[in-house]
Amino acid sequence: MIDFASLIEQTDKTTKTNQKVKALDDFFKHASDKDKVWAIALFSSRRPKRAIKTSSLRGFAAELANIPLWLFEESYHIVGDLAETIALIVPETHHKNLSLKLTLSDIIEEIIDLKNLSEQDQKKYLFDRWSSLNYYSRFVFNKLITGGFRIGVSQRLMTKSLANVTGIDKDIIAYQIMGDWKPSEISFKDLILSPKKESLIYKPYPFYLAHAIDVKLENLGDCSHWIYENKWDGIRAQLIKRSNEVMLWSRGGELISSQFPEIIEMGNMIENGTVIDGEILPFNNGNIGSFNDLQKRLGRKNVTKKTVNNNPTILKAYDLLEHNHSDIRIKSYANRREALNKLVLDVNHPNLDISDFHEIKNWEDVVTAHSLARSKNSEGLMIKNKNAVYKVGRKKGDWWKWKVDPLTIDAVLTYAMRGHGRRANLFTDYTFGLWRIKNDEKKELVTFAKAYSGLTDKEFKKVDAFIKKNTLERFGPVRSVQPQLVFEIAFEGIAPSSRHKSGFAVRFPRILRWRIDKSINEANSINDLENLLHV
Amino acid sequence: MRVSLLEFNINGIYCPQADTYIDAWRPVDRVIISHGHADHSKYGHKKYLTHHFNVPIVKHRLGKVNIEGKSWGERFTINGVHFSLHPAGHVIGSSQVKIEYKGEVWVYSGDYKRENDGISTPFELVKCHTFITECTFGIPAFSWKNQNEVMEEINQFWNECKLLNQTAIVFAYSLGKAQRLIANLNLDIGKIYTHAAVENLNEVIRTYKNLPETYKITRETKKEELLGNLVIAPPSTHGSSWLKKMVPYVTSSASGWMTFRGARRRRAIDRGFVLSDHVDWKDLVKTIRETEAENIVCTHGYKEIFSKYLNEIGYNAFIENTPFEENELLVEND
Numbered sequence: 001m002i003d004f005a006s007l008i009e010q011t012d013k014t015t016k017t018n019q020k021v022k023a024l025d026d027f028f029k030h031a032s033d034k035d036k037v038w039a040i041a042l043f044s045s046r047r048p049k050r051a052i053k054t055s056s057l058r059g060f061a062a063e064l065a066n067i068p069l070w071l072f073e074e075s076y077h078i079v080g081d082l083a084e085t086i087a088l089i090v091p092e093t094h095h096k097n098l099s100l101k102l103t104l105s106d107i108i109e110e111i112i113d114l115k116n117l118s119e120q121d122q123k124k125y126l127f128d129r130w131s132s133l134n135y136y137s138r139f140v141f142n143k144l145i146t147g148g149f150r151i152g153v154s155q156r157l158m159t160k161s162l163a164n165v166t167g168i169d170k171d172i173i174a175y176q177i178m179g180d181w182k183p184s185e186i187s188f189k190d191l192i193l194s195p196k197k198e199s200l201i202y203k204p205y206p207f208y209l210a211h212a213i214d215v216k217l218e219n220l221g222d223c224s225h226w227i228y229e230n231k232w233d234g235i236r237a238q239l240i241k242r243s244n245e246v247m248l249w250s251r252g253g254e255l256i257s258s259q260f261p262e263i264i265e266m267g268n269m270i271e272n273g274t275v276i277d278g279e280i281l282p283f284n285n286g287n288i289g290s291f292n293d294l295q296k297r298l299g300r301k302n303v304t305k306k307t308v309n310n311n312p313t314i315l316k317a318y319d320l321l322e323h324n325h326s327d328i329r330i331k332s333y334a335n336r337r338e339a340l341n342k343l344v345l346d347v348n349h350p351n352l353d354i355s356d357f358h359e360i361k362n363w364e365d366v367v368t369a370h371s372l373a374r375s376k377n378s379e380g381l382m383i384k385n386k387n388a389v390y391k392v393g394r395k396k397g398d399w400w401k402w403k404v405d406p407l408t409i410d411a412v413l414t415y416a417m418r419g420h421g422r423r424a425n426l427f428t429d430y431t432f433g434l435w436r437i438k439n440d441e442k443k444e445l446v447t448f449a450k451a452y453s454g455l456t457d458k459e460f461k462k463v464d465a466f467i468k469k470n471t472l473e474r475f476g477p478v479r480s481v482q483p484q485l486v487f488e489i490a491f492e493g494i495a496p497s498s499r500h501k502s503g504f505a506v507r508f509p510r511i512l513r514w515r516i517d518k519s520i521n522e523a524n525s526i527n528d529l530e531n532l533l534h535v
Numbered sequence: 536m537r538v539s540l541l542e543f544n545i546n547g548i549y550c551p552q553a554d555t556y557i558d559a560w561r562p563v564d565r566v567i568i569s570h571g572h573a574d575h576s577k578y579g580h581k582k583y584l585t586h587h588f589n590v591p592i593v594k595h596r597l598g599k600v601n602i603e604g605k606s607w608g609e610r611f612t613i614n615g616v617h618f619s620l621h622p623a624g625h626v627i628g629s630s631q632v633k634i635e636y637k638g639e640v641w642v643y644s645g646d647y648k649r650e651n652d653g654i655s656t657p658f659e660l661v662k663c664h665t666f667i668t669e670c671t672f673g674i675p676a677f678s679w680k681n682q683n684e685v686m687e688e689i690n691q692f693w694n695e696c697k698l699l700n701q702t703a704i705v706f707a708y709s710l711g712k713a714q715r716l717i718a719n720l721n722l723d724i725g726k727i728y729t730h731a732a733v734e735n736l737n738e739v740i741r742t743y744k745n746l747p748e749t750y751k752i753t754r755e756t757k758k759e760e761l762l763g764n765l766v767i768a769p770p771s772t773h774g775s776s777w778l779k780k781m782v783p784y785v786t787s788s789a790s791g792w793m794t795f796r797g798a799r800r801r802r803a804i805d806r807g808f809v810l811s812d813h814v815d816w817k818d819l820v821k822t823i824r825e826t827e828a829e830n831i832v833c834t835h836g837y838k839e840i841f842s843k844y845l846n847e848i849g850y851n852a853f854i855e856n857t858p859f860e861e862n863e864l865l866v867e868n869d
Binding site: 068 | 675837844847
C-alpha cells in the first residue's frame with residue numbers, strides 16, 4: 001500500500017509527463033504481480049464496487065474528527081473531493097503507518113469485504129485504518145473506497161510505462177488491457193505478459209480517435225488522397241463476432257450488448273472473426289434522431305421490446321478492424337473500407353448501415369458539405385486519409401474531425417456551485433436561465449443548461465468573486481445568485497425534452513464568452529431557444 | 536449586550552470613543568495599522584500608528600507618511616481609551632490591537648499564527664471580552680505541520696533540483712513568507728536569490744533584524760549561476776518573462792492553500808508546500824478558547840461557517856465584512 005500511495009504522491013508532485021512515467025516504471029518494476037494487476041485496473045477505471053455508502057463515510061469521518069456533520073459537509077464543499085476531505089479532517093495520530101506492511105491488494109480485498117460487515121464493524125475498520133495511515137496513504141485508501149480513481153495518471157501514461165518495463169509494444173499493451181477482465185481473477189502473466197488465446201476473443205481493439213482539424217484543408221495535400229463522411233452523434237462502439245459470440249463495446253470500455261438487443265441480433269448474421277467500428281444511432285422512420293433519443297436506451301439494465309420499438313437504433317459502420325479472423329488494422333483505410341462495403345451488402349440487415357463515403361474532387365466540396373451538415377442532423381464531417389492504417393488512440397495526421405459551428409444563445413447566470421479537482425473552492429459550475437413570459441405578462445428566468453467550461457482562469461476568478469458577493473441563498477454547495485451576468489452559451493444540438501424545465505435538452509453546453517456588454521434584459525428567451533430547433 | 540468599542544463602517548474598523556480607526560480601507564484621520572500587507576496598510580491616512588518594526592515597512596511601501604512607532608505592550612491613551620499593540624506572529628512587526636475602555640477589553644487580532652516562525656515576534660495571548668479574529672483557514676480541513684518539517688521538505692526539494700542542475704523557484708509573498716524561508720532554509724545547500732520586490736523588503740528589514748545573506752537577481756545575473764540555487768519570487772511572477780529566462784527550473788509555492796491538491800494543479804505549479812502565516816483550524820479554536828472571550832467577531836475568510844460553529848459550541852459569534860477577504864483565493868499573502 002505504501003508503495004502505491006507513494007506512486008500517487010510522486011505523480012502528484014510533478015506536472016511533467018516524463019517524471020510521472022518514471023514513477024510508474026519504479027512501481028511496476030518492484031510491485032508484486034498481484035499489485036500490478038490492481039494498479040492497472042485502477043488506472044483503467046476498473047475499481048472495486050463501492051462497498052460502503054458515502055453517507056456512512058461522511059458520518060464516520062465527522063465522528064472521528066469530533067465535528068458536527070454539517071461542518072464536515074461544508075468542508076467537503078470547499079475541498080471539492082470526498083477522499084481528500086476525509087484524509088485532511090481525520091486527526092493525525094502518532095502511531096502512523098501501522099498498516100505499512102499491507103499491500104495494495106490486501107487493502108482492496110479488505111475494502112471489498114466491507115460490504116459483509118455490520119455498520120458498527122465498518123466504522124471500527126475505517127477508524128482503525130484512518131488512524132494508522134499517513135496522509136497520502138489515507139487519501140489513496142479513501143479513493144479506493146469512494147471510487148472515481150482519476151488521479152494524475154492517465155491510461156496512456158500507464159500503458160507507456162508498462163511498455164517500458166515489459167518491453168512489449170505499447171499498442172499491444174493498450175489492446176491487452178481492453179475488455180472485460182477481473183483484477184481479482186487474472187494474473188499479470190495472463191493479462192500482459194502472455195495472454196491466453198481464449199481470453200483474447202472478448203477484447204475490442206483500442207479505438208482510433210480523430211483530432212479536431214487545426215490546419216487548412218489545402219494544406220492536407222492532394223485532395224484525391226482523402227475522403228469525407230458525415231460525423232454522427234451517437235455512441236461510438238465496436239461490434240465483435242468471435243466464436244459464435246456477439247459483443248458490443250462502447251468507446252468508454254463498457255460492454256453494452258444488453259442495452260441494444262436489436263444490434264446484437266443483427267451481429268448474429270455476421271461471420272465469426274469480424275470486428276466493426278461504428279456508431280450506434282437512434283433511427284426512427286428512416287431518420288437519424290438526436291442523442292436525446294439514445295439516452296432513453298442508456299443506463300437501462302433490461303431493455304424491453306417496447307423500448308426497442310419506441311426508440312429503435314442502428315449501427316452505422318465506419319470501419320472494419322478484423323476480417324476473416326485476422327487483424328486488418330494495418331491495411332489501408334481504402335482496403336478496409338472496401339471489405340466493409342462488401343460485408344454490409346452481404347449481411348443486408350436493417351440495423352446495419354454503412355457510413356457515407358465521398359471522394360473529394362476539390363476542397364470546396366468539403367466546405368459545402370460542412371455547411372449542410374447540421375441540416376442532415378450530423379455534427380460535422382470526418383476527413384480521412386485513404387492510405388491510413390487504423391491507429392491507437394487520438395492521433396494527428398490521418399483522421400480529422402471538423403465539427404459544425406455550435407448554436408449559441410445569451411443566458412443569465414442564476415445558480416453557482418463550487419468546482420471539483422483543480423477548481424475546488426472556486427465557484428465554477430454554473431446554471432443558466434432564459435426568459436419566459438408568464439401568464440401575468442411578467443417574465444421569469446427558467447433554467448435551461450448547466451455549464452462549467454469555457455472561461456479562462458482569470459475570468460473564473462472574477463465571476464467567483466461576483467458570486468461570493470452576490471449570493472441570494474445557499475443550498476449546501478449551491479448558491480442562488482443575483483441575476484446580473486450574461487453569458488453566451490454554445491451547444492451542439494437541441495431537442496425537445498419533457499425532463500427539462502425549459503422543455504428542451506441541449507447537447508454539450510459550454511460558455512463561449514462573457515457578455516459584459518449585455519444586461520439581463522437583453523438575454524434570450526425560451527422562444528428564441530425553440531427557434532433554434534429549426535435552424 | 537455588546538458594548539461597541541469598535542464598529543465596522545465604510546471606512547474601516549472604527550473606535551468612536553477614541554475617534555480612531557484600525558486597518559482602515561479608506562483615508563481617515565488616525566489609523567492603527569496591524570501589519571504591513573497592502574490590504575491592511577492603505578495609503579492616504581493623516582496619521583499612522585503601528586509597531587516600531589512595521590514603521591520602516593510602511594514607509595517603504597507608502598513613502599512619506601506621518602507615522603509613529605510603538606513598542607510591544609506600550610499603552611497609549613486617546614480620549615480615555617487605552618490602546619496597546621501585542622505580537623501577532625503573522626509577519627515581522629505584525630500586531631494584535633488591544634482596546635480597553637472602562638474595564639471592557641476588546642482585541643483585534645489582525646492576521647496571526649501561533650507558531651514561532653523564527654523571524655516575527657511570537658504571538659502573545661491577550662485575554663479579552665470580545666475577540667475580533669480572522670478566519671482565513673477557518674474550516675477543519677486545514678492543519679499545519681510544524682515549521683521544521685515543512686522546511687525540511689523544501690530543503691529536500693532544493694537538493695533534488697540541485698542534483699539535476701536546475702533552479703528551484705519558490706513563490707512566496709515578499710513580506711513575511713519570503714523572510715521566513717530565508718531565515719529557516721538550509722544555506723549549506725546553496726545560495727538564495729531573490730526577486731527585487733523581495734530583496735527591497737529584505738534590505739528594509741535588515742536595518743533592524745538579522746537576516747542571512749541573499750542575492751538580488753538583476754539584469755546582469757546569468758541563469759547559469761542560478762542553477763542549483765534557490766530563487767524566492769512573488770507569486771505574480773509565475774508565468775512571466777522574467778521567470779522564463781531562468782530555464783531549467785522547477786516551480787513551487789509555499790502557502791496554506793497548498794493543502795488542496797486542486798489549488799496547486801490550478802496554478803500549474805510543480806510542487807506545493809503547506810506553509811502558512813495564518814492560524815490553522817485547531818489553533819484558531821484554541822486561541823479563541825484561551826482568550827476567554829465571550830463574544831467573537833469573525834472577519835476575513837470562512838466567517839459564516841466558523842461563526843456558526845462557534846455559536847454551536849456556546850460563544851456569541853458574529854460576522855463582520857471587511858474588504859480583506861474579497862479575493863479569498865487571489866491574495867497569496869498567507
